[in-house]
Amino acid sequence: xxxxxxxxxxxxxxxxxxxxxxxxxxxxxxxxxxxxxxxxxxxxxxxxxxxxxxxxxxxxxxxxxxxxxxxxxxxxxxxxxxxxxxxxxxxxxxxxxxxxxxxxxxxxxxxxxxxxxxxxxxxxxxxxxxxxxxxxxxxxxxxxxxxxxxxxxxxxxxxxxxxxxxxxxxxxxxxxxxxxxxxxxxxxxxxxxxxxxxxxxxxxxxxxxxxxxxxxxxxxxxxxxxxx
Amino acid sequence: xxxxxxxxxxxxxxxxxxxxxxxxxxxxxxxxxxxxxxxxxxxxxxxxxxxxxxxxxxxxxxxxxxxxxxxxxxxxxxxxxxxxxxxxxxxxxxxxxxxxxxxxxxxxxxxxxxxxxxxxxxxxxxxxxxxxxxxxxxxxxxxxxxxxxxxxxxxxxxxxxxxxxxxxxxxxxxxxxxxxxxxxxxxxxxxxxxxxxxxxxxxxxxxxxxxxxxxxxxxxxxxxxxxxxxxxxxxxxxxxxxxxxxxxxxxxxxxxxxxxxxxxxxxxxxxxxxxxxxxxxxxxxxxxxxxxxxxxxxxxxxxxxxxxxxxxxxxxxxxxxxxxxxxxxxxxxxxxxxxxxxxxxxxxxxxxxxxxxxxxxxxxxxxxxxxxxxxxxxxxxxxxxxxxxxxxxxxxxx
Ligand SMILES: Nc1ncnc2c1ncn2[C@@H]1O[C@H](COP(=O)(O)OP(=O)(O)OP(=O)(O)O)[C@@H](O)[C@H]1O
Ligand SMILES: [Mg+2]
Numbered sequence: 001x002x003x004x005x006x007x008x009x010x011x012x013x014x015x016x017x018x019x020x021x022x023x024x025x026x027x028x029x030x031x032x033x034x035x036x037x038x039x040x041x042x043x044x045x046x047x048x049x050x051x052x053x054x055x056x057x058x059x060x061x062x063x064x065x066x067x068x069x070x071x072x073x074x075x076x077x078x079x080x081x082x083x084x085x086x087x088x089x090x091x092x093x094x095x096x097x098x099x100x101x102x103x104x105x106x107x108x109x110x111x112x113x114x115x116x117x118x119x120x121x122x123x124x125x126x127x128x129x130x131x132x133x134x135x136x137x138x139x140x141x142x143x144x145x146x147x148x149x150x151x152x153x154x155x156x157x158x159x160x161x162x163x164x165x166x167x168x169x170x171x172x173x174x175x176x177x178x179x180x181x182x183x184x185x186x187x188x189x190x191x192x193x194x195x196x197x198x199x200x201x202x203x204x205x206x207x208x209x210x211x212x213x214x215x216x217x218x219x220x221x222x223x224x225x226x227x228x
Numbered sequence: 229x230x231x232x233x234x235x236x237x238x239x240x241x242x243x244x245x246x247x248x249x250x251x252x253x254x255x256x257x258x259x260x261x262x263x264x265x266x267x268x269x270x271x272x273x274x275x276x277x278x279x280x281x282x283x284x285x286x287x288x289x290x291x292x293x294x295x296x297x298x299x300x301x302x303x304x305x306x307x308x309x310x311x312x313x314x315x316x317x318x319x320x321x322x323x324x325x326x327x328x329x330x331x332x333x334x335x336x337x338x339x340x341x342x343x344x345x346x347x348x349x350x351x352x353x354x355x356x357x358x359x360x361x362x363x364x365x366x367x368x369x370x371x372x373x374x375x376x377x378x379x380x381x382x383x384x385x386x387x388x389x390x391x392x393x394x395x396x397x398x399x400x401x402x403x404x405x406x407x408x409x410x411x412x413x414x415x416x417x418x419x420x421x422x423x424x425x426x427x428x429x430x431x432x433x434x435x436x437x438x439x440x441x442x443x444x445x446x447x448x449x450x451x452x453x454x455x456x457x458x459x460x461x462x463x464x465x466x467x468x469x470x471x472x473x474x475x476x477x478x479x480x481x482x483x484x485x486x487x488x489x490x491x492x493x494x495x496x497x498x499x500x501x502x503x504x505x506x507x508x509x510x511x512x513x514x515x516x517x518x519x520x521x522x523x524x525x526x527x528x529x530x531x532x533x534x535x536x537x538x539x540x541x542x543x544x545x546x547x548x549x550x551x552x553x554x555x556x557x558x559x560x561x562x563x564x565x566x567x568x569x570x571x572x573x574x575x576x577x578x579x580x581x582x583x584x585x586x587x588x589x590x591x592x593x594x595x596x597x598x599x600x601x602x603x604x605x606x607x608x609x610x611x612x613x614x615x616x617x618x619x620x621x622x623x624x625x626x
Contacts, residue, residue: 057619079234081538113541
C-alpha cells in the first residue's frame with residue numbers, strides 16, 4: 001500500500017491547568033492514502049484534540065505528528081498554514097459557513113489561501129458543489145439551506161483544494177438521522193473516488209458503517225479495527 | 229525541502245476579506261466611520277474656509293488695485309510731524325507712469341451734530357481737506373448724494389466717510405442736513421462707500437481744499453498723497469516718490485503700498501483657525517477610539533471565522549492584515565466622507581460669500597492621511613490579538 005498520509009507516534013497533548021488535563025496520552029497510528037477511518041469514542045475521550053493534532057491546528061506536547069511525511073514540529077506558522085491550505089481539508093460539526101456569502105463563494109473560499117486566482121476558484125467551486133449534488137443551490141446563502149445542505153457545502157469546501165486528507169469532526173452531529181445518513185453516504189462515495197477521510201464521531205452505529213474504526217478512550221487508542 | 233509554498237493574498241482578495249466586517253455589519257461600520265468623518269470634515273472645512281476666505285480677500289484686493297501708493301508726512305529730525313511741501317501732489321503727478329494723484333490734509337477742527345449738545349462721541353473722527361479727484365484714486369464711490377466738485381470745494385460743505393456718517397448718526401443725505409464744524413455750519417452733500425484700501429477715509433469728514441483755506445485756516449500742506457501708477461511700474465514709482473514729494477527732506481516722507489499690507493494680513497493665519505483645527509483633531513481622535521472599540525468587539529465576535537480561516541490555511545500575518553485592513557478601510561471611508569462633507573460645507577459657504585472655493589491639499593490629503601493614521605493605530609492592537617488567537621481556541625464554540 002502507499003505511504004502514510006498521516007502518522008502519529010506516541011503523540012500526546014496535555015492542556016496546562018490545575019490539574020493539567022491529559023487529553024491524549026501517547027497515540028500511535030497512521031492513515032494511508034485512500035483510507036476512510038472513523039475515530040470513535042465517548043465525549044471527552046480526546047477525539048477533537050486528536051483531530052486538531054492531525055490537522056496541524058495544534059501541536060503535540062510530546063511525540064510526533066507527520067502529515068504527508070512532514071514533521072509538523074519542524075514547521076513554522078507560515079509553513080503549517082501552507083500545509084493546511086494545500087493538503088488538509090476540514091469539516092466541522094457547526095459547518096462554519098460565512099452567512100453573507102453564497103454557497104459557491106463559501107466553497108471557493110476553500111482555495112482562498114492557496115494562491116488560486118478568483119475565476120479558477122469559482123470554476124473549481126462549481127465543480128465541487130456539483131460533486132456533492134448542490135449545483136442548484138450555488139447562489140443560495142447558508143441561511144436558506146437545510147442542515148444537510150450546509151454540511152454538503154462545507155464538505156465541498158474541504159474537497160475543493162483536492163487535499164491529501166479530509167478531517168471531519170462530528171459531521172453529522174448537528175443533523176437529523178436521515179440527513180446524517182446522507183452525509184455519511186456522500187463521504188463513502190468520495191472515499192470510493194479516492195479521497196482520504198478521517199471522521200471523528202461518538203456515534204458507534206455511524207462508525208460501524210465505515211471500513212476502519214479507531215476507538216479512543218481516555219486519550220488512548222483502545223482498538224484499531226482494520227478491515228479484513 | 230517541504231514542498232510547501234507560502235502564497236500571498238492578491239490585493240483584490242485582501243480587499244474582499246478586509247471588507248467582510250463592513251459589508252456584514254453596515255450600520256455599525258457606518259456609525260464608527262461617522263466619528264472619523266466628523267473629525268476630518270471639521271478639519272477640511274476649517275482649512276477650506278480659511279483658504280477660501282483668503283482667496284476672497286486677495287481677489288477683493290486685486291479688484292481694488294494693487295497699484296495704489298500712498299505718501300505721508302513722516303517725522304522731522306527732532307521727532308515732530310514733518311510737513312509735505314504744498315506742491316508735492318503736483319510734483320508727483322509729473323512722474324511718468326503715474327496715472328492719478330489725489331491729496332488729503334488733516335485739520336485740527338472738530339465736528340459735532342449740533343453746537344449745543346456735542347452728544348455724539350466724535351473723537352475718532354478726523355476732519356480732512358480733500359482734493360476733488362480723491363475717489364477714483366482711493367478706489368471708492370459715493371453711496372449717497374455727491375462728492376466735492378470744482379464748485380462745491382470752495383463752499384462750506386462736507387462729505388462723510390462711511391464710518392464717519394454712522395458715528396454722527398447720519399444715514400441719509402437730505403436738503404438742509406448740516407454739521408457743526410470748526411465753529412460754523414457745513415452742509416452735507418454726500419456719504420461715501422467704504423474705501424478698503426484707505427480706511428482712514430472712512431473715518432474722515434471731508435471738506436474742499438479751498439473751503440478749508442477759507443473757513444478753517446488751512447495752510448495748504450497735504451498730509452497724505454494718494455498715487456495710482458501703471459501696474460508694471462509700481463516698484464519704480466515707489467522708489468521715486470519720497471524724493472519727488474520732498475526733494476529737500478526725502479527721509480521725512482513715508483511711502484507705502486496699502487494693498488501689500490492688506491495682503492500680508494489676509495495671508496496671516498487666523499488664530500481661530502488653529503483652535504478649530506484642534507477641535508477637529510480631538511473629534512478625529514474620538515473617532516479613532518470608536519474604530520478601535522468596534523475592532524475589538526469585531527475580533528471577539530468573529531473568533532470562529534478566524535478559526536475557520538486558519539483551518540483554511542491563513543497565516544497569522546494574514547489574519548493580522550485582514551483586521552488591520554478592515555480598520556484602515558473603515559477610517560478611509562470615514563475620512564473620504566469627511567473630506568466630502570468638509571468640501572461641501574466650504575463650497576456652500578464660500579459661494580454665499582462670493583469667494584473662490586479653495587480646498588487646500590493640506591486639508592484633504594492631510595485629512596485622509598490623519599484618518600488612515602488613526603485607523604492604523606486603532607486597528608493594530610485588535611489585529612495583533614486576532615492573529616495571536618490559536619486556531620483551536622478560535623474554533624472552540626461557547
Ligand atoms: N483547551 C482546552 N483546555 C483544557 N482542557 C481541554 C481543552 N480542550 C479539551 N480539553 C479537555 O480535554 C479532554 C478531551 O477533549 P476533546 O474535546 O478532545 O474531547 P472529545 O472526544 O472531542 O469530546 P466530544 O465528543 O464531547 O467533542 C476533555 O476532558 C476536555 O475537557
Ligand atoms: Mg469533540
